[in-house]
Amino acid sequence: MPDVSWALGRATELAERGPQHGGNPRVGCVLLAADGAVVSEGWHGGAGTAHAEAAALAGADPARLRGATAVVTLEPCHHSGRTPPCSRALHAAGIARVVHAVGDPDPVASGGARWLAGQGVDVLTAEDAGVPVDVTGRAARVSAAWVTAMRRRRPWVVGKSAMSLDGRVAAADGTSRWITGAAARTHAHTVRADVDAVVVGTGTVLTDDPALTARRADGTLACHQPLRVVVGRRAVPPGAALRQAPGDWLHLPTRDLRAALDQLWDAGVRRVLVEGGPTLLSRALREHLVDELHAYLAPVLLGGGLPAVTDLGVSTLAGAPRWRPVTTRTLGEDLLVVAHRPEGDL
Numbered sequence: 300m301p302d303v304s305w306a307l308g309r310a311t312e313l314a315e316r317g318p319q320h321g322g323n324p325r326v327g328c329v330l331l332a333a334d335g336a337v338v339s340e341g342w343h344g345g346a347g348t349a350h351a352e353a354a355a356l357a358g359a360d361p362a363r364l365r366g367a368t369a370v371v372t373l374e375p376c377h378h379s380g381r382t383p384p385c386s387r388a389l390h391a392a393g394i395a396r397v398v399h400a401v402g403d404p405d406p407v408a409s410g411g412a413r414w415l416a417g418q419g420v421d422v423l424t425a426e427d428a429g430v431p432v433d434v435t436g437r438a439a440r441v442s443a444a445w446v447t448a449m450r451r452r453r454p455w456v457v458g459k460s461a462m463s464l465d466g467r468v469a470a471a472d473g474t475s476r477w478i479t480g481a482a483a484r485t486h487a488h489t490v491r492a493d494v495d496a497v498v499v500g501t502g503t504v505l506t507d508d509p510a511l512t513a514r515r516a517d518g519t520l521a522c523h524q525p526l527r528v529v530v531g532r533r534a535v536p537p538g539a540a541l542r543q544a545p546g547d548w549l550h551l552p553t554r555d556l557r558a559a560l561d562q563l564w565d566a567g568v569r570r571v572l573v574e575g576g577p578t579l580l581s582r583a584l585r586e587h588l589v590d591e592l593h594a595y596l597a598p599v600l601l602g603g604g605l606p607a608v609t610d611l612g613v614s615t616l617a618g619a620p621r622w623r624p625v626t627t628r629t630l631g632e633d634l635l636v637v638a639h640r641p642e643g644d645l
């Protein structure tokens with residue numbers, strides 16, 4: 300058997316090139332000939348473009364596909380959307396074996412593994428194919444946010460806060476621009492450019508008047524602009540910057556965050572960035588609606604002012620949920636900590 304473990308690791312690297320916005324999962328695919336040589340590889344570049352399997356098949360010499368193994372990070376789809384089903388394309392090309400890391404939770408697109416097995420293709424999960432747990436785990440993580448959102452039928456929520464070392468997002472006099480440096484702010488814009496929607500509360504709109512666009516370091520607009528969403532009962536002022544900026548924006552005049560997320564889900568939003576402020580972020584945390592936290596920490600002490608989060612309903616240390624650190628990196632003089640909600644709380 301060709302080195303499926305290596306191929307799944309490579310497929311994961313390829314998947315990571317794809318966008319996290321646009322409603323589709325990140326997927327990578329490596330096609331291995333019967334002798335283990337790599338025939339071709341592909342990844343999904345976002346909604347409306349070829350799926351990873353189709354991209355890999357398109358780049359392959361058809362003669363080398365008979366009896367080949369397709370190694371994919373996600374079960375091949377089995378439905379005709381903007382692109383034809385990958386299950387049928389793999390079968391038609393003569394693929395003999397399919398190894399996938401994660402099953403497709405989308406009720407519309409799933410069923411590829413069963414259909415392929417019914418056609419006599421040898422279909423294995425990565426685990427059954429003997430791929431080591433760390434390789435399978437990394438492959439699963441590449442689409443975990445999308446998979447979780449699909450299973451739950453609610454967007455994956457990233458909560459963001461840019462704070463001082465002592466956890467403040469504004470000084471005592473209300474000044475808050477800028478707590479973090481240029482590198483951290485540029486990074487935050489790349490995150491904006493990789494979500495379907497950016498959400499803030501009315502308080503942030505009335506205080507800061509943000510445009511909420513995703514911008515590059517030179518100030519130009521990024522290729523993908525998220526939907527800009529304001530949540531809260533107060534009106535968005537007629538002259539608000541987010542009204543003038545290019546792209547779509549939406550005011551949800553409610554404090555019911557679950558209903559707001561349901562409405563965004565129905566509008567096709569799968570990945571959301573809640574940028575604050577502290578009132579909105581705290582409510583979202585308290586209601587267990589935040590899946591991933593991005594805490595930008597600047598080496599400045601404010602001693603007072605607005606805390607990044609307020610009452611979370613935690614009364615004793617033992618009752619405080621411990622988040623799972625995913626990455627820590629320095630951005631200029633600042634630090635970014637990315638953490639996921641504790642397992643089992645999803």
Ligand SMILES: NC(=O)c1ccc[n+]([C@@H]2O[C@H](COP(=O)([O-])OP(=O)(O)OC[C@H]3O[C@@H](n4cnc5c(N)ncnc54)[C@H](OP(=O)(O)O)[C@@H]3O)[C@@H](O)[C@H]2O)c1
Pocket residue numbers: 459460461462468469473475478499500501502503504506507530531532533534553554555556574575576577578579580582605
């Ligand atoms: N450093 C950072 O990362 C960062 C990011 C954003 C903001 N900020 C700072 O935060 C400050 C603004 O803070 P803020 O807390 O007033 O802003 P906010 O969280 O954006 O807005 C709070 C408002 O949101 C509405 N809201 C929507 N859903 C709600 C819910 N479930 N529960 C309660 N209220 C809800 C309420 O207004 P309605 O009465 O309209 O319903 C509430 O007053 C500014 O100084 C800004 O600079 C800092």
